[in-house]
Amino acid sequence: MSHAPIIDQDEFARRRAALAEAIGHDSVAIFAPTPERRRSHDTFYAYRASSDVLYLTGFAEPEAVVVIAPGHPDGDLHMFVRERDPLKEQWDGRRVGAEGARALHGADVAYTLDELDEVLPKLVDGRRDLHYTFGQDDAFDKRILALNTTLRHRRNLPPGAPASISDARDALHELRLIKSDAELVVMRHAAEITSEAHVLAMRACSPGTHEYELQALIEYHFRRRGADFPAYSSIVGAGDNATILHYIENTDAIQDGDVVLIDAGCEYQGYAADITRSFPANGSFTSPQRDLYQAVLEVQLAAIEDVTVGRPFQELHLRTERRLAEACVQLGLLSGDLDELVESKAHKKYYPHGVGHWLGMDVHDVGPYYAPNGERRALAPGMVLTIEPGLYVPAHDDSAPQALRGVGVRIEDDILVTADGPENLTASCPKSIARIEELVASSISLP
Ligand code: GLY
Ligand code: MN
């Protein structure tokens, strides 16, 4: 990490204690590592540890297995990590080993990975409920099943296999859903870096600039400000490309008259920001583009105001769908009775996604949208979500007004739920028409 970590060891310990409390003393939770992924031949994607492992320990090396065994006589946190190996470290980077896991990451007991198959059954032995998430790594799943079989069928001893296996995500993701003060410090920082990057891209854009040049500028800014990665593949789409929701090729030259849509966010110290801005490539919207942009902006501002304690997330979706359907009618994209249009989901042609998602260590962060009883989950202080309405009119849509074809607009901010109402963490990223036109016009040249 480029900067001193903001989340300290006390916070990691508090998180583990909260998990231990949630699962109880007769349970054990095992968190398997995200496997390393080959990109091509003998090169690998940059490694990003599982958010669950990072949340509990801050331990970022590959292969680490984290076990929380509440009430264990040696302590709750047991870790299995790669062993120190001077030759491997010379080639592939530093390892802290078991000693480092104890000294630096709060492990009560730490082992090297070669000890896993021998020690793990002992940690599970006699616990009623095993918390583990199947379906993420076949090889690790097999180890868990083998361990369970061993504990169930051993001779001369009472069966020590758990009576039930629960999904380890349930308890942990409930905790991850509510952000602590320290997490919000990190998220505000990710938001600030991301906001600055969007402003730079607006200022650097002019007709003829390539989408990938703006991507490079944004990601350069992330990195030079100490962010570790883009939190997701940056989307820089001009003109019709902006109507493709997950357009990540970013290959084309931006044309005069295009609206440019940029959806990019950094990951800073493990936490994501997620901002979308849409702006005119030449510094001035055409009148129809302006109408479309202003309509989306008004819907977005209204949706942010909807982010209040007690309201279910689903209601934000429904209210936004209705407002955007109404905008579609006003813009000449749809015609007919508003109730019928909403009922038949006619707006999906131009607004095919939802209003937003939880945000945190993952861009589409974890945490249930439903309560355990199946009811829709109400917003509560400390939750962070995106609000990102958009309208996308493909160039080939013969039914749309000519001047709107090939225009996509999305406006996305990151919103903290507080008892006093919504707090926009990305408020520093301009979005009024006057301000974004001014920024695009105040051009800076790309280095
Ligand atoms: N950047 C992904 C999203 O907005 O959901
Ligand atoms: Mn988003």
Ligand code: MN
């Ligand atoms: Mn986004």
